Amino acid sequence: MGLVRRLLEPDIEAHLLTVEGEVVIDEVHKHWAATFWWYCLIICSIPLFMFMVPAGRAFWLPMILGLAALGIGVWKVHVAYMDRFVITNMRVFRVHGVFNTNLATMPMSRILDISMSQSFDGKICGYGHFVFETAAQDQGLREIRFVGNPQQRDLTIQRVIQLSGLRQTMSVDRWDDGADEDPDGT
Structure with missing residues (x-):
């Protein structure tokens, strides 16, 4: 990739672990x-x-x-x-910068909590902001601002985390809410 092209378009593919099977699920523009x-x-x-x-x-x-x-x-x-936010099957990362490229990455296994906030303007225009919480005190990837269609992007991240087996799934067939019992317990 030439110098001029690198200054005009971020090279997301250069940051992927293709040998390990990493693929882009979603590339988010501002x-x-x-x-x-x-x-x-x-x-x-x-x-x-x-x-x-x-x-x-x-x-x-x-x-x-x-x-x-x-x-x-x-x-x-x-x-x-x-400025790009990328969701892969292994991690999330953000690449930004024109002359100096900055990369902040977080493996899916380290994501403990994702908060999404949407101001009134964000609801009208269709954008929101993500805040990623991990066990680490200082992290390079904490806040991603101006994410379009934030509900869908949140579901995409949750789906990738779930499909990777990082979170447990509760068995629904074992769920007993007691709805078929009478109120007196008989």
Whole structure:
């Protein structure tokens, strides 16, 4: 993979343990709501560029402001695009960064609890935030923000944990809720 391509697209496949049989179950991009305000900043650069004409000799001021707004907006959108949360059959990991790649990983066996929070905005737009709890005090993968369709992603993680045999399953046929007994116990 060339340098330019590595700067434009994160290489998820390079982090997989393919020899061990690891496969990607779900690759999660940031939800569009994470970049909404940065797109607004990009759009705000258009009037700044248009204001260069009536500014006359001071055209450089709206030009610099427009270039700054455009540059910052494009950069922040690209940083969010390069941030990926990946669910595999063995672990969950997050890859982010443009020039420096950061990788945080957690095996499925270490996940004790997954909390999902959804603000009012998140309910309307369809995103949420995950918090992973483990027995470790300090961990590299704790909070994943702006996850699209969080209920489905939570079920995917729970399904992978269950299918890997890391959690016990209660036998339903042995469950006796006492519904067929009379209230007096006879």
